[in-house]
Structure formats: C-alpha cells, structure tokens
Amino acid sequence: MSAFGITRASRAHAGFVAAIVHRVSGLALAIFLPLHFLSLGLAFEQEAFDGFIAWANNPLVKVSEALLVAALTVHFAGGLRLLAVEFFGLTRAQAVWIACAFAFGIGAGLLFLLRAF
Amino acid sequence: MTPRLYLLQRGTAFVMVPLVITHLVVIMIAVHGGLSAEEILARTRGSAAWAIFYSVFVFAASIHAGIGMQAIAHEWFGLGQRAAAIAGHIFILFLLSLGLRAVFGVYGL
Amino acid sequence: MSSSPDNLLQVKIWRGCADGAYEDYVVPQQDNQTVLDVVTYIQRNLDAALAYRFACRVGVCGSCAMTVNGRPRWTCRTHVSRVAKNGMLEIAPLQNLPVIRDLVTDMTPFFEKWQEARGRFVPGEGPKDTLARVPPEQKERAAASAAIECINCGVCYSACDVVAWRDDYLGPAALNRAWAAYNDVRDGDRVGVLKAVSTGTGCNNCHTHQSCAEHCPVALNPTFSIAGLKRATLKASVKGELSK
C-alpha cells in the first residue's frame, strides 16, 4: 500500500495533483510554522537586536525559511485554485490554468528571492 | 466538516490572500532589496500597524492550519472524528501562543 | 470483424472477494470490442462462474462499472483499444464499495448515502393537477438540468479520494443529486436538502480534487454541484436557517 493510499491510476490528473501539492505544502507549513514562530520568539527574548541579526544570518535558518516561503507560495496558489472553483464557479480547465499561472508567477518571485542568498 | 468549520477555514483563507501577498513582498524587499535586518526592525519596531497586521495573520493562520490538520489527522493518520477535532483545537492554541509571542517579540510590545 | 490469432489480449481479472487475487486469461481481440465484451467472452468461453453485473449494455443503467487498468469506467461503452496498454487489461471491481464476488460490488452504501443526502424530490404545495411553469433559462432550472443526468453507476464514488480516506463521506453522486434537488423550485423542502448535506459527513468534506468530474462517464461535474452546496449551506448557516 502506498503512503496514505495516494497512488491509483485514477488519480493521474491535474486536479488531484494540485490538491495533493496543496495538502502536502499545508502540512509542511503546519510543521515549520511553529519552528518559525519559536525561533523568532526566542531570538527576541534573549537580546532583541543582536539576537535577531545572529538568528537571521544562521544558514540553517536561511534554508528552512526559504523552504517555508516555498511552501507558502505553493499553498497559496493551490488555495487560489480551490477558492476559484468553490466560490467563483470556474470550470475545471480555467481553474487549473489559473493555478498554473499563479504557480508560475510566484515561482518566478521565489527564484528572485532565492538569488538574495 | 460542518458549515461552521468550513466558514472558518475558507474565511481565513480569504483574509490571508492579501496578507500573504504583503508578507511575501516584505520578505522579498527585505532580502533582495538590501535592507538590513536593522533597517527593517527600525521601521517596524513599535509600529502598531505592523503589529496588528501580523497579529491578524497569526490568528488566521492558526485557525486555518488547525482545521486543515484536523482533516489530515482524520483522513491520513486514522484519528477518530472526535480525537481529530480535539487535536485540531490544541494545534490552534499551540500555534496561536507561539505566533503571538513572536509578534510581541518583534514589535517589542 | 477480423481477428487474427496473434491479436490476443492478456487479461487479468480479480477473482474472489476482498481477499481475492488476479487470474490471467487470454482473449482474442476484435475490431469492435468493449471491456464488457471481454468479460463476457471470458464468462462464456473460459470461466463459466466469473461473476459480473451488467444490464442495458449501452450506457444507460450504470450497472457494469468496473476498475479497468486502475480507473473506474463504464465497461459497456469503453472500447478496448482506448484502454488496453500493450494488449494488457487489468479488470477489478469498483473501489470504495464492498465486493460481493469477483467483479460485483455491493452498491447498498452508495444508495443509502443518496437517501441520506436527501437525494429525492419532496412534493411542494403547488396544485397537483397542473404542471409548474418553469422556463428553461431560469437559473435554478439550469443548475438542476446540468446535474440531473446521472446514471448512478458509482464511478465517481469509486474515484473519490475523500470516500477512500473517510468512508462515511456522502460522496459525489449523492451530493450532486442533492444539488439538483435543492435547485428544483417545485420542491417542498429545499432547506431540508441543505440540512441533510451540512452534517459532519456532508458536502464540506469535499477537497475539490475533481476526480469525480474527471471520471464521470456522462461528463457531469459533481465537484461544481458540491461547491454549490457549500455556498448554499454557508449562506443558510450564517442566516441560521439550518438550525430551525
């Protein structure tokens, strides 16, 4: 049995892939977000300015923060697809198209962002 | 899932659309635009507007994530309906407390 | 109807109940041959006790749905050439339903949920000796018409990921029917539909994977029907109509 019963031939279509990416990125956010909050909070508790600067320059934090941003953008795009279908009655093709467009746009932004590292 | 939970989850999603965009822009400006951490903090620290912005964000994200986790716990991790609901609520409180603490830290409240 | 001996299909068919196994058969390929014809050939010529269900043979009754090479399909109108991979077919019963034997599933849960979702008409107060005047362009009528031509074959239910993950979910077909019932202006208890579908097992569990719409043999889009129910139940819930 595959992980969480995801692999079935019947699931090889855009809607399912979009939904799984949405869920997995959401799960990743839910796992990383507490760490993000915790480290931010801790950094300031110790010594406000210096702590934050030291924290922001930690490579591990940089990488995990980048992943968090990636998960956020992907989840965001998936969420737009969902809202487009559920609230604006868009057809399937349109919804997928919009999701792709947003994913592309945000992905480009992300690339831009990563260059900063 | 009931209409109440649905309202909360999709409602927080709608609320977060502008918040996420703003947040992403802030990060990009911060990291790419050459603003140093000091400069950012200098602008935001003590700013009530940003404190409110991120407090709302934390509230919305916590509720949104808690409900999502409830569904995942039931559908993927085999928790019963009730257990998943309890786990979801605990997760909301957990995220909320950590998140608000971080907001207080950053804005020096 | 040419068929040459080297034109053979390798067919694997699920035998037994939930704990069964695949068995192999070799079936001559024909120019015009549906998956149901392949199953029939095996029953008539190779394995007399192979259990399968069919009735109308032409896509009307929704009895013959099976899982073909991993996808739920109506078999009576699925041409072999469209689904065979390198001359191979793997045929199993529908997923998400109890297996009675071989390719036959028990559709009782599917129809029970149809009722649970209030997938039926409740007479209104209108006069019984005339027919309601309902223009075809009316918004509700158009929505009902778009959802109504379901043949209750169970393909969407079998394809639904949410049903696979939580078996109490009402599923796409039942909710799609409920949406048509809700949009029937002649119905005597439209809010009753919303009450029925807004429980913990109802429409709000749908994650909009759109697997139902992807696989529906008659090209319905239950996801959109369910989205409609989500909006309608949301509105009714905010107005407090669901608790009355």
Place this chain on the structure above:
Amino acid sequence: MIETHKTDILIIGSGGAGLFAALHAAKANPDLDITLAVKGLVGKSGCTRMVQGGYNVAVAAGDSIERHFMDTIVGGKWLPHQDLAWALVNGAVKCIHELENEYGCYFDRNPDGTLHQKAFAGQSFDRTVHKGDLTGIEIINRLSEQVWALNVHRLEEHRAVALIPTKDGSGLAGVLLIDIRQGHFRFVQAKTVLLGAGGGPTMYRYHTPSGDKACDGMAMGLRAGLALRDMEMVQFHPTGILAGNDTRMTGTILEEGLRGAGGYLLNGAGDRFMFDYHEHGERATRDIVSRAMYEEVRAGRGTPNGGIYIRMAHLGPEKVAKQFKGMVKRCEDCGFDLAGGDVEVLPTAHYMMGGIEFETDCTTALEGLYVAGEDSGGVHGANRLGGNGVANSTVFGGVSGKSMAEAIEKGADWRQPDAAVLEEHVGRCLKPFAGKPGDLNSIRETLVDLMWDKAGIVRDKDLLETCITELDDLGQEHAATGLADPTRAFNPTWHDWLNLESQILISQTIARAALARDDSRGAHYRSDFPDMGDIEKTRYTTITLQKNGKLKTGSKPVKFTIVRPGESLIDDEAGAPPEVAPPPKAAE
C-alpha cells in the same frame, strides 16, 4: 434448502411497472408489507430506463384523450383491447402529473415554461413528453429514489423462476425465487403478486432490450396456465448498431430521428434503396423500412457484415454532432463515426406487443396474480406507438398497486403453496447442475439465428413450421445441457441457462402465434398472406401451455367496445385521425 418469507404484496421487477406499483400500493395503505424483487439492482434492470423518446399523454390544448386513443387503435391496426387502450390514454394524464408533482421528474419545457411535447411517429398530435433523449433515466431514477425512501423490502439480484399456485389451483400462493448472490432458493408467500418483469424479444439475433431480459415473466405466466395473446406481434426498429456477433452493443438503437432529419440508408454498393420500396424513402414507417432493409440484405446487397449503412455526413458532420450528440457519442465509444462516416445498422427486435391476458384492473385469470408492463398483452395490438411503452408500464403499474391494496383491504389472505409444484420447479432450475456439461453458446447462437431467419421480419408458413420443429429440438438439446461449474452463488452461466429456457419457450409461442395468424398487419408480416384481412372480423391469437406440456394456439374476436372500424371518437374527422403527414420532402 428453501428460505421462506411472508409479505402482503410481492412485486417482481423494478421498471416503470414495478416501481409505480410499489408507490401506489404504499399510498393506498402505508401499513402494507411490500417486497420488491428484481433480477438486478432496483431501478437498474429493465427497459423503462432505456426509453429515449418519451411519454405520450394528451395534456396540451387542442389534443384530447379521444385523439390519443384513436391514434393508439389505428396504430395498433384495430387489434388492441379497446378498454385497455382507453385505460392507458386516461391513466397517462394522471400519471404524468404524478411523475412531475409527486415524484419529481423534471420534463423539458418550452421557452415560456410550459411542458414541451414533441412529435413522434404515427401520431396526429405532438404529445410526447420527454427529458432530452434520456427520458427513461429521469423517470426510473426519480421513481427509484421514492421507493428507496419507502419501507419496502428490497430483494435485489433475486430472480423469479416460478409462480406457485395453491394445491387446488384456485389461486396464487407465492413466487419461487433464486437469490443470485447466494445461489439459494427463496419462496415468498404473498397475498397478491405483481408480475412486472418485463418482456423483451432478446431471442432475436439483433435486439434492443436490456441484456438481462429473457421473457421470464411471460414464461412463468405460461407455465402457471395463463394465456398469452398477440405473441406474433414483435416490433422491429429499423436502425440497430451492427458491431459483430460477439459484442453486447450490437442491436442497440440508433434513434429514429436520424432518418427523420434526412439520413440516408445505403446498401453494400453505396446506393440509396428506400425509394425502390416506398415513396417516403427513409422516412417511411418502421415496419416498411425494416422490411426493405431486410429484403435488401437477403438479396445479397448488404454490407460486408450483412447490414445496411446509415450516412449522416451529407447534412454536415458538425451539425450532426450537435443535433445528435448522444448518438454520435455512443457510436464514437464503440469505435464508429456517425457524424462523418458510414455506420452499419440492421433492423433490431424492439418490443413485444403480446403478453399475458389481463383486465383493466390488472387482474389475470389466476387469483392473486396481477400483471403490468411488457409482460402483459393487448394494450397495443399489432403495433406500439413510440411513447406508448413507458405510458403503458407506469399507468398499469400504478393501477396494479392500487388494485392489490384494495384486494387485501377486501380480505385477500395468504394461500398455501402446492409443495409438489414448488419441488418440481426447484428441480427444474437445478437440472443443469446434474446434466453433462455442454455448449450453451452454440444453443444461444442457434436460437438467435433461427428466430431472426424464420420468425423475424418476414415470415411464411414453411419458415415458421421449420422454426417450430427446430425450436422443439433446440429445447430438448437445452434441457439436456449441463453446467461445467457447480458454483451456485453468482454463477452467470447458470442464469444464462435459465434465460435460454425462458427464451426458447417464448420463441415457441411467437412462432406458433405467427403461424396461426394468416394475415399481415402491423409488426407481423406474412409473405404468403400479405394483406391485412377483414378488419371487421379481427381476431387476436392466444396461446396456452397445456398440462401435457404442449402449446395450444387459439383465437378470439376483438371486441370493438368503444369504437368500430370506420368510426371515430373525434367528431369532425370521419373514420380515423388524419394520417401522419408525409415528410415534407427527402432532404438532399
């Protein structure tokens, strides 16, 4: 081992008749214990569901039940039982309101919101109510939902195999069924029983009905001593898909509208031939077109697979694809291009006008047994109008439900079954498990060819006599043929055997009734008696199974209880409603 159950009302079949009966019986008395037994799943078996065209009912201004009645009588070539036809056209009006207002069928509307009624062949008024070209699905789905909501015992995948009378034969005690899933026998004792299993001429090489149909209901009635009438009247539809003998879809209908819209029928040489047979060409009536196609193929001018081509492409493939979306998709799924190419078709056996004799309250000669739908005979006479079939099953289904509830109200009680008959039928059904395994497929192939060639579209004395002899032989061969697999639970080959048993028996009644009728009218055509005969002296055929196992044919005069030939119920039109207007002109 036989499990036994008791119920007030047992309904066999879940087509339009069975479902309507359940709803009406429950409405008449909600406390009744109702059991619904069906060969497949509730609402999925049967032919009402397959109705494309629609439902004839006189509800429009300008139409009248008298006009609907006259169309039915004239269309049925004065052979219908007039009281039944009258009950049909009256009941249809009530039924259509019930279907819409109580069960939720949502038929198509005109732009102003009023009911849309379309034109259908053989009718003097546009009265066919429909839901697109999937009317049957709408009706059966809505009825099934209502029945599911009732407290009705559902015996799904239960095949009725015998009507079990009382010891003195004075009434019906109950029905013997096979639980298909378990392979067990079940005897259901009931105060009243509706036989609504549906007919379906599936014994012909090319046929339209649902593939699970085998004339079980008529066969059970015949074995229980009831008379069948009009069995020679088998309606053929001109355009069934021809996809090869090993395909289930062969014989299924391509709708009549294709010819109506200007489609061509071409022989193997690619020539249009219909104008050689009739001035209306492809738009001539079903029987004329069917016979012409059959003659063309028999004369060696068919397609390579022995059919006729239907061509639509000259009307513009895009236009055809739009106007006949369902048909084009159906062909496409089966590998054919209807919009742009030629599709091979042949006439296909569609409907049996004949069946068990019954009264307007659905009672039969056997106390406790009611009949409705295609199992019954006499409503349509020699020809059924398109759109009168679903009206028939729902109207009489409803009548039977009410009648059965009333009979119980008046004191109908359980009767004791004749144990010997019960045992006899169990033995009959189990016989193939003891027999030497044989080739059921070749028996089926022989049967369908025999009926197609010798008791089909064109008949004569010699053909029919040969057919009867060969059917007798085939029956004996079938009886001696055993099953290879001893599994009883969900063994489809056991049910193939039982299907063939019913089909062969009913084939014999068709061939014998066809031999007995020495005229040609409606669906029945005798090349040795091509004339219609004297309408004033119209008789209908009857056939019974005697105690010695022999079939006995007879005939009775049709009683013109409401209208006589040459008269009409419509004041300003002498004789009959106007002939259906000839098509404007063949589309070029």
